[in-house]
Structures are given as structure tokens and as C-alpha cells.
Amino acid sequence: MANITLKGEACKTVGNLPEINKKAPEFQLLTPSLEKVKLSDYSGKRLILNIFPSIDTNVCATSVRNFNQRAKDLNNTEVLCVSRDLPFAQKRFIEAEELKEVKMLSDFQNQQFGKDYGLEIENGPFKNLLSRVVIVVDEDGKVLHSQQVKEIADEPDYLSALKTLL
Template identity: 45%
Template sequence: MSVTFKGNAVDLSGNVLNVGDSAPKVELVAGDLSIKSVGGASGKYQIINVVPSLDTGVCAIQTRTFNQRAASLPNAEVFVISLDLPFAQGRFCSTEGIDKVVALSDFRAKVFGQAYGVVLAGSPLEGLLTRAVFVVDPNGKIVHKEIVSEITTEPNYDAALSAVK
């Protein structure tokens, strides 16, 4: 699969996941350097909001929007995942008032990107995660997937939110 970055095609690497597939359970690093898992059955919906870096305008907008719109959903956990260091994620969340979205980093093992098929390959952003949203139901099945076709644009928030019942 490929996406575009400023109109130029960029390939993605990793496993291709589709709606109906089991969401791989992956361990990521939280702001306090503890380990937090996403994917798999958790008893709640999981909105997994994936961004290249919180240090960019569109990624910041995406995270603020999910903080405002999705965090009030009952029976849902909302995550933002990037390769940013947990310290940088913490500063961003503190500065931006992000208090309902859990920031997690794939910096240590870099397994999330491969497990979910969202690693950018062959571009100036090679090695970062592409912009994507996955919604996982309480039983661990993917019920919504959006790999944003142009990395510099926002995802379809309404489609992701409507997947949470």
C-alpha cells in the first residue's frame, strides 16, 4: 500500500490489517516510561490515533480534535501513537491541554508500526509512522481503519467516531 506526502507516492511497510481482523496487541511506552498495551481485547473500544510526529501542525490538530470529540465517548479509550519520545509527548500534551488522550511512543521497540502496517518507507519521512486511525472493538476486532491517503491532511473524524457504538 502507498500514501502520498505532498503529492509524492510513499510506500508503507509492515503487516496489512483490514476491518474484521484481530488487532495485534502491542506494548508501547507511556509518558512515565511504563509499558502500556494497545490492541487486543480490552473490554472497551480503542481509538488508535496514529501520527508521524506531535511536533507538526496537522498532527497537533488531529490530537486536539480527538481529545475534544472522542474522549467523551462512553466505553472508549483514546490513544495517540508516534515515534516521538515520551518526554516530548508529555510536553505537547501539557502545553496543549491534552488530558483525555493517552500519548504512547513506539520509539523503543518500533513494533507498532510493523504490526499495523503504518511505517513510511522511501521518503523524507522514512521510518516514521503514517497518519492513520484504527478503531478496535471491546473484543479486539478492528471495526474501522483509515490510512489517510495524503499524510498532510486530517483523517475522517466522523467515520472513526461513528465506529464506536
């Protein structure tokens, strides 16, 4: 489990992130149009999983905008932005921001993704939400990079994640 903070207040996650050089756990998430998607649906593609508590917070929204801008230059790569927000809120955000390079996915229905990836917040004001994490997965589903952001109010290290795809 990871020890993280929310504006200095200690909290922790339910487990550990998937290990580097190991297969990423399969998942089933919902798109903003309520379609179910799985990790295996992206077989043959590189993935950046931008995971965060809620699109309705400034830092989370900033991370989505930032990855949307950078995704234009990535070959054979999908950026999946994952939260426990309702798909309707995700759709409203994407449409309002006119973001075309990222895909929003929700873990609100079965709430298994956060547990399987070890990043669900276990206590504190954001209990049961997803912590801020970036995971990069290669074409074969192997984890190349992961970052558990220690302070939830901080942005992830975009460049470290992107460098693993060069």
C-alpha cells in the same frame, strides 16, 4: 503495502493495515512516563488509535486536539495517540495543551508497532516514521474501522471513525 504521499511526493508503507473484523495485533508501547502498555491492557474498552508521524507537525497536533475534544462524549472508549516521538516530547505537548481525554503512546523504543500494523513509512523524507492512520477497535480487540490517510499532510476522517462507535 499502501501507496501514500507527502505533499505530493510518493512513498509507501511496509505492509497493510490490520483487517476489519480481525483481531488487532498485540503491541507494546511507552507512555510519556516511560511505562510499558499493551493492547491487552485495554481489554473490555473500545479504542481509537490515532496514529501519526510526529506531534511536532501541525496536522498531527490538530488530530490530537480534535480527538481530545470528541473523546469527552465517548462511552467506554480510550483514544490512544501513537507516534515515534520521544515520550518526553509527547508529555510536553499534552501538558502544554492541557489535554486530558487522550493518551499519548510512543513506538520509539522497539519500533515494532509500525511494522506489525503495516503502517511504517518505507521511503521518502518520513522514512521509518508512522503514517497517518486511524484504527477503531472494539471491546474484544476486533478491528471495526481503519483509514490510511493517502496524503500525510491531510487530517483523518474523524467522523467516519466515530460513527463506528455509535
